[in-house]
Amino acid sequence: xxLLKQSPQFLSIQEGENLTVYCNSxxxxxxxQWYRQEPGEGPVLLVTVVTGGEVKKLKRLTFQFGDARKDSxxxxxxxxTGDTGLYLCAGVSGGYQKVTFGTGTKLQVIP
Amino acid sequence: xxxxxxHPSRVICKSGTSVKIECxxxxxxxxxMFWYRQFPKQSLMxxxxxxxxxxxxxxxxxxxxxxxxxHASLTLSTLTVTSAHPEDSSFYICSALPGLAGEYNEQFFGxxxxxxVL
Numbered sequence: 001x002x003l004l005k006q007s008p009q010f011l012s013i014q015e016g017e018n019l020t021v022y023c024n025s026x027x028x029x030x031x032x033q034w035y036r037q038e039p040g041e042g043p044v045l046l047v048t049v050v051t052g053g054e055v056k057k058l059k060r061l062t063f064q065f066g067d068a069r070k071d072s073x074x075x076x077x078x079x080x081t082g083d084t085g086l087y088l089c090a091g092v093s094g095g096y097q098k099v100t101f102g103t104g105t106k107l108q109v110i111p
Numbered sequence: 112x113x114x115x116x117x118h119p120s121r122v123i124c125k126s127g128t129s130v131k132i133e134c135x136x137x138x139x140x141x142x143x144m145f146w147y148r149q150f151p152k153q154s155l156m157x158x159x160x161x162x163x164x165x166x167x168x169x170x171x172x173x174x175x176x177x178x179x180x181x182h183a184s185l186t187l188s189t190l191t192v193t194s195a196h197p198e199d200s201s202f203y204i205c206s207a208l209p210g211l212a213g214e215y216n217e218q219f220f221g222x223x224x225x226x227x228v229l
Contacts, residue, residue, distance in 0.1 A: 042115075042204050042220035043155065088154060097208055099145070099218060104154040 003027075004091055004102035012108040016078050021105045023089030024071045030092055032065055032072045033099070037086040048092075079109045113139050115207045117221035124195055125229055132190045132224045134205030140185035141207035145218065146178075149202040161188045195228040202226075 004025045013019055023032070031050045035043035047056050049065035049072065056063045062075040072089055089102040114137040124130050134144055142163045147155040159180050160168045167180035177199075179191040188207075192199055202225055206218040 040202075040223065040225070042206075042222050044220070045217060048217065097143070097218060098157065098160065099206070100157065101147075101155045106152075 004089055004100060006087075006089060006102040006105045008105060009103065010106050010108075012110065013079055015081055015109055015111050019076050019079060019107070021074045021076075021087055021089075021107075022071070023073065023102050025091060026070065027091065027093075028069050029100075030069075030094075032069070033090045033092060034063055034072070034074055035088045035090060035101075037088060039086075043088055076107075079107075081109045081111050083107060084109050113137075113207075113209060113219040115205065115219045115221040117203075117205060117224050119224060120222065121225045121227075123227045123229065126196055127194055129191055129193045130195055130226060132192070132203055132205075132226070134188045134190070134207065134221055136186045136207040136209070136219070139207070139209045139219075141188075141209055142185060143208040144182060144188040145206045145208070146180060146188070146190050147204045147206070149204060149223075151202075155204060158190075192226065195226070197228045200226055200228045 007022045031048050033048045034046045037043040047063045052067045052069045054065045060077045064073045087105045090099045092099055116135045118133045122130055144161040146158045148158050149155045157170050158173045161180045161182040163182045163185050169175045177193055182188040202223050204223040206220045208218050
């Protein structure tokens with residue numbers, strides 16, 4: 001069974017602070033995705049990283065894919081209250097693009 | 112962007128009854144759709160992969176006779192929870208994959224269906 005473990009599980013920070021969320025797996029994936037989910041809604045894709053060592057930036061969010069394509073990190077700079085939500089990493093594998101979600105990180109940004 | 116809808120958004124039913132949840136891709140065709148279940152404060156767990164015109168592939172531990180999946184067209188997959196019990200209460204989310212298997216494509220997720228079994 002492929003398992004993606006995220007850390008930390010919960011994170012509560014002040015607005016303006018920086019944070020990093022980690023996603024680790026013992027399995028290799030063809031690509032890795034990060035999603036954000038609001039309560040009562042489906043997850044929304046933030047980014048897909050494909051190449052080992054790849055770094056992608058999306059405004060204040062920086063995503064990195066490990067060289068071995070087993071782990072990833074999400075760094076948020078100067079967090080805002082609008083960043084509050086559940087962040088999920090997900091490994092993509094197989095011909096049908098099967099997505100295996102990580103354990104999740106619940107982020108709360110306090111004004 | 113591509114839109115996936117789910118119906119109903121919320122459903123409350125009595126124990127022992129069956130509930131059908133629909134997942135539709137509104138502006139694209141999807142040969143493959145996925146069904147997930149999410150318990151409170153937990154991540155999404157893949158239940159099954161639904162392929163148009165063929166039998167669904169269920170993940171280990173998911174009862175195929177309890178969670179019936181029908182992918183009758185390229186834009187519609189349905190999940191029927193049969194003889195529902197309170198422990199089936201959960202948030203059910205579908206996703207749809209445009210294009211053909213083997214091609215790299217982004218999945219698009221539906222807004223989810225909250226099932227409460229009394």
